Amino acid sequence: MTLSVTLSHAFPGFTLDAAFEAPAGITVLFGRSGSGKTTVANAVAGLLRPDAGRIALDDVVLSDSARGVWLPPHRRRLGYIFQEGRLFPHLTVRQNLTYGRRFAPRGQRSDRVGHVVEMLGIGPLLDRRPGALSGGEKQRVGIGRALLASPRLILADEPLAALDDARKAEVLPYFERLRDEVAVPILYVSHSVAEVARLATSVVVLEDGQVVRHGSVRDVLGDSSVTPLGAREAGALIEARVVAHAADGLTELRAGDISLFLPRIAHPPGSAVRLRIAAHDVTLSTVAPVGQSALNILPGHVTGIRPGDGPGAIVSLDTSAGTILARITRRSVATLGLDAGMPCHAIVKSVAIAPQDIGRQPGGPT
């Protein structure tokens, strides 16, 4: 199942003009606040009627302004996970979960209530009302409610934005499971690069209502010219495999033919993980570094230098672990005489890699 979206909509002082496709897996609509992400999600859900455009799921046309087709929201068969949860306050968790079931066609009704409840760990909450749930619990119930409507597409609009860091860490793994267990496309709106790094299979970058980049999460995060949140948030994604957990509390990973060491992570040896290395945590050296403390040294070649507006620049490096971005000063670029094609070493402190930026790689049924 693939979602294809072409739409344009004018607000006073703002025009949205977007076209993209979202296959199975999580497609993150990524951009800063006001870039038009939620408008796209609401148009897909039918909560907003765009001026023009066509939205379809494979051959099922949800809206097509050229042909005058417009399905109302309740006939689109989607699951929408909202930022504020929007659970029904007068219903129990169980009643919330099963609210959408009756509307799915008989043959396609989910008989997996038990499975979904178990997957989200909300069994003990079933008889409570939403007023008695924490923010993280509410979002897990919201995921379950969307899932049990047997949707053809799942929409999630900044589902973690209203949660504190601890609750985010609680809910994120459930989205990873969702990504790996359901076969329908998931359109996930976010302005958090950490969520992109953890969850996305592909990314659509929106800036001022325009799609500026659309591609796999590795390509988009590894592209130094795409920094919708500013250079400060730049950072490439690396795919690695867990080798072993050492006795001194470090975990050894293998990416390409490079060994990486991180503070211990929960993933067992053999599992495939991905981690975002923030560009501002990377130091560059033109000679093989000796006599220094950082454990992670990634040799490679400079592939590009993008000077910023201020004193900084982003240097792209091709290593056997993949693309690495380093944010250094323009003065350092000049001092080192960096140029495309030059051999160079990226140096990353183990403790610099944030645990929440490490996630499992997409797998399972897609």
Place this chain on the structure above:
Amino acid sequence: MTGWLGPQEWQAVALSLRVALVAMLMTLPLAVLAAHALARWSFPGKLLVNGLVHLPLILPPVVTGYLLLLLFGTQGPLGRLLGELGIVFAFRWTGAALAAAVMAFPLMVRAIRLSIEAVDPKLEEAASTLGASRPWIFATVTLPLILPGLVAGAILGFAKAMGEFGATITFVSNIPGQTQTLPSAIYTFLQVPGGEGAALRLVAISVVVSMAALLLSEVIGRRVAGRVSGA
């Protein structure tokens, strides 16, 4: 109780209860519809509809009663039409119920409208994304959430209908056993020498019924609100 109240007094109390109950029950669905329309829909002439709904609240009751007489009297255009269907309002208890309903309507609409406006439309949107049609959303989300306001509005309407005097006496007069409601009876007793005793007894009943209605609405409202808020 009939020993304590004279037959005319008893008739007035019974009639008033019946009139108020019928008026409230017949008005409630219409009031919910009007409140929903005013709170949620946008349509041409909304301002005018809003004005019409509230008119009985502003007009002198005598004027409302007289307009009802013009419209629903035996010679009135609507009265004649309905008369052919066997529905007669003029000088019947049904007319008293109609007058009470018209006077209670704006109060009920206001109470229910406030509670509808307090329901987050985002919840209704969420229900629609889950596959619920508009009527279904109303029945399963909006209605349960406005229940406290609905109950409060209904009881307010009942109390208003119990006490309606001006429009009723203008429209259907003051016929003992037919259209003499509690307030009309009190008025009549006060016009005759030695009627103060009967009037006072009816006044006492009025106070008790009104107070009971208020307390009931408070208790029911609280219970329903607790259930609905999910606390």
